[in-house]
Amino acid sequence: MSLQRIAVLVSDGKNPVSGEARHCRNDSLALQVGLNLVPDLTVLHAGNADNPALQDYLALGASHIDVVPTNGDMVESLAAQLQNVDLILTGTRAENGEDSGLLPYLLAAKLNLPLVAGALEITQSGNHLEILQFLPKGQRRRVRVKLPAVVVVHPLAAVELCHVHARQILGNITAHPATNSAVHHTPWRIDTPRKPIKLKAPLVQTGHERLMAAITSKNKGGTVVNDGNCVEKAQVILNFLREHRLINY
Amino acid sequence: MSRVNPMRPQQTTSSGLKRMVLQANVKPEEAHAPKPIRSPAKPKTRVLVIAHSDRGALDDHARQALAAAAILADAETTVTVLVLGELHENLSSAGADEVMVLPELDFQQFQPDVELASLLAVIKSMQPMRIFMPDNLIGDGDLGRRLIAHSQLTTATQVVEIDTKHVASYQAGCSVLAVCNLPEIVLLAANAVDTDLPFSAKATHVDAVELNHASGEYQDLGLQTSSAAEIALEEADFIVSAGNGVQNLSTLETLALQLDAAIGASRVVVDDGKLPRDKQIGATGKTVSATSYLAIGISGAVQHLQGIKDCRHVIAINRDSSAPIIKRADLSVIGDAEDIMQALIGEIAKAKGANA
Ligand SMILES: Cc1cc2nc3c(=O)[nH]c(=O)nc-3n(C[C@H](O)[C@H](O)[C@H](O)COP(=O)(O)OP(=O)(O)OC[C@H]3O[C@@H](n4cnc5c(N)ncnc54)[C@H](O)[C@@H]3O)c2cc1C
Numbered sequence: 001m002s003l004q005r006i007a008v009l010v011s012d013g014k015n016p017v018s019g020e021a022r023h024c025r026n027d028s029l030a031l032q033v034g035l036n037l038v039p040d041l042t043v044l045h046a047g048n049a050d051n052p053a054l055q056d057y058l059a060l061g062a063s064h065i066d067v068v069p070t071n072g073d074m075v076e077s078l079a080a081q082l083q084n085v086d087l088i089l090t091g092t093r094a095e096n097g098e099d100s101g102l103l104p105y106l107l108a109a110k111l112n113l114p115l116v117a118g119a120l121e122i123t124q125s126g127n128h129l130e131i132l133q134f135l136p137k138g139q140r141r142r143v144r145v146k147l148p149a150v151v152v153v154h155p156l157a158a159v160e161l162c163h164v165h166a167r168q169i170l171g172n173i174t175a176h177p178a179t180n181s182a183v184h185h186t187p188w189r190i191d192t193p194r195k196p197i198k199l200k201a202p203l204v205q206t207g208h209e210r211l212m213a214a215i216t217s218k219n220k221g222g223t224v225v226n227d228g229n230c231v232e233k234a235q236v237i238l239n240f241l242r243e244h245r246l247i248n249y
Numbered sequence: 250m251s252r253v254n255p256m257r258p259q260q261t262t263s264s265g266l267k268r269m270v271l272q273a274n275v276k277p278e279e280a281h282a283p284k285p286i287r288s289p290a291k292p293k294t295r296v297l298v299i300a301h302s303d304r305g306a307l308d309d310h311a312r313q314a315l316a317a318a319a320i321l322a323d324a325e326t327t328v329t330v331l332v333l334g335e336l337h338e339n340l341s342s343a344g345a346d347e348v349m350v351l352p353e354l355d356f357q358q359f360q361p362d363v364e365l366a367s368l369l370a371v372i373k374s375m376q377p378m379r380i381f382m383p384d385n386l387i388g389d390g391d392l393g394r395r396l397i398a399h400s401q402l403t404t405a406t407q408v409v410e411i412d413t414k415h416v417a418s419y420q421a422g423c424s425v426l427a428v429c430n431l432p433e434i435v436l437l438a439a440n441a442v443d444t445d446l447p448f449s450a451k452a453t454h455v456d457a458v459e460l461n462h463a464s465g466e467y468q469d470l471g472l473q474t475s476s477a478a479e480i481a482l483e484e485a486d487f488i489v490s491a492g493n494g495v496q497n498l499s500t501l502e503t504l505a506l507q508l509d510a511a512i513g514a515s516r517v518v519v520d521d522g523k524l525p526r527d528k529q530i531g532a533t534g535k536t537v538s539a540t541s542y543l544a545i546g547i548s549g550a551v552q553h554l555q556g557i558k559d560c561r562h563v564i565a566i567n568r569d570s571s572a573p574i575i576k577r578a579d580l581s582v583i584g585d586a587e588d589i590m591q592a593l594i595g596e597i598a599k600a601k602g603a604n605a
Contacts, residue, residue, distance in 0.1 A: 016423075098420050100404075118386070132473075136386045137484060137486040139472055140474075143359045144468040144469075145466060186405060186429050186432055189428055190420075190426075197412075198441060198442065198443055199316075199443065200443040201443065214252060215253075223581070225583065226570065229592075231595070233582045234596045235596060237564060237580065246562065249600045249603075
């Protein structure tokens with residue numbers, strides 16, 4: 001099997017300062033990763049076809065964008081458009097809506113496809129994909145996944161975005177007929193802007209304890225090694241590293 | 250405001266200055282006063298905390314998820330933690346009533362199908378009322394979302410605020426704070442919970458479940474670790490950092506090479522032009538989250554400490570036992586930086602030689 005139909009899901013982003021509609025960078029990276037695999041992609045957006053953000057995706061390489069409406073179940077209407085697709089690419093996290101990063105997972109579960117998140121590079125080998133996956137602390141992992149699959153592209157994917165105005169003029173957008181954009185079944189309400197409150201265990205203290213807490217500072221620091229010569233002190237450091245499995249010699 | 254006890258013991262330094270002695274005012278029995286046990290005698294319900302371990306220990310983020318579960322649990326609720334990967338530490342101070350370990354499901358192995366199937370088996374047998382997971386990048390965020398997609402439960406991801414009734418998370422490009430009732434699956438963002446608990450728990454071990462077989466859709470082709478010098482400071486796992494107390498930077502570079510660590514610096518060193526600006530750690534430099542941070546000749550000014558607040562193990566080498574970094578460090582070695590670095594280089598070479 002070869003990679004014939006690749007679908008990229010794009011969402012509309014917005015400028016964090018001015019709030020102006022624009023492409024979502026994470027999704028544009030997914031688009032570019034797809035373009036590097038095959039020249040012609042299915043680009044899918046759930047939302048409004050008049051959204052100026054979609055013009056950006058045309059300029060960034062999508063020749064055609066299919067727009068599905070979001071009234072009803074978004075996963076349902078996207079899944080309906082994504083039958084017989086070899087590879088579905090998405091960005092890591094949207095810039096609007098719930099931002100939960102759940103959509104690709106729900107879609108993969110709905111279509112019963114395997115999913116790999118955090119993809120930095122994708123290469124095809126037969127009916128598998130080889131993916132370089134991002135892990136924190138400078139680690140990377142190579143994994144192989146069977147096609148068809150859903151792949152979530154990581155924001156650090158090393159592809160270059162190229163904005164071409166001619167493509168924006170040539171490209172076109174199709175709005176599909178209908179079949180609140182809630183992703184999952186959790187009802188959210190918008191709260192007044194404020195700082196989140198950290199959860200702390202309630203502390204029941206006697207008056208004396210509270211007094212002592214106020215006049216003595218808490219014993220926070222760790223072990224202090226004052227004695228011994230340099231070699232002994234170096235040994236203490238090495239033992240500490242060994243004890244916490246930070247070195248393996 | 251906390252007041253400083255004027256009767257604190259003092260020490261006279263070599264230059265004749267009077268300096269307060271840190272930590273000398275805590276009586277040993279006070280420091281070790283046992284905390285009351287929270288674990289319920291007659292449990293009725295159960296909450297489940299799921300997290301991957303890293304090098305045999307739960308990291309701060311995972312402990313926050315565990316603390317959230319323990320704080321929110323009532324007197325009849327058991328907090329069970331399912332550790333994916335090896336575990337070499339006791340979780341009683343972290344608030345775990347029961348601990349189940351699945352050592353084969355290490356985060357470095359890519360086997361989401363096995364993990365999800367095993368998780369569903371555990372959930373089926375335990376019937377938890379609620380599930381808490383850290384929303385991190387070492388696999389828990391991924392696994393949690395897979396679990397959500399396979400369940401019909403109410404959920405919230407990237408939760409920045411939680412209490413007994415509701416959770417909150419940032420939405421629409423971090424522009425609004427949205428709240429909902431406390432859902433059944435909670436993926437917690439980092440630092441939403443204080444891990445200081447006024448109680449401890451029993452942390453009894455429960456037998457692990459059988460692992461499910463792989464579906465064959467995924468295959469792990471192995472890890473690629475790049476040397477510490479190649480990766481960005483923010484991503485580094487081990488950082489050796491130079492301060493004004495380091496006279497000889499080449500010794501520090503040798504040490505960093507030996508430990509396979511990235512090099513960082515305090516602002517003074519960077520301002521002196523000894524290291525480039527992108528090595529500066531602190532409020533006006535980079536914020537790092539290394540597992541081990543070796544601060545050599547760094548006094549630990551607040552601006553510097555801000556940059557290392559996410560580091561797990563901080564080790565300080567300093568001549569001055571009253572420097573602020575000593576308060577932050579988990580291990581402090583008092584002495585001359587150059588001498589200790591040289592000794593450390595020698596000892597590491599010896600240890601590596603003995604191992605080879
Ligand atoms: C607005 C603002 C922003 C700032 N932002 C940052 C920032 O982002 N990052 C940052 O790092 N700083 C920042 N600073 C500067 C910060 O306040 C400190 O001045 C700086 O961190 C001190 O660096 P240091 O610890 O290396 O040097 P010093 O304060 O000079 O400390 C040197 C330490 O080395 C020890 N020492 C000396 N000789 C030896 C020896 N032979 N062996 C062992 N130990 C020895 C001394 O005991 C001392 O503790 C900022 C300051 C301001 C005002």
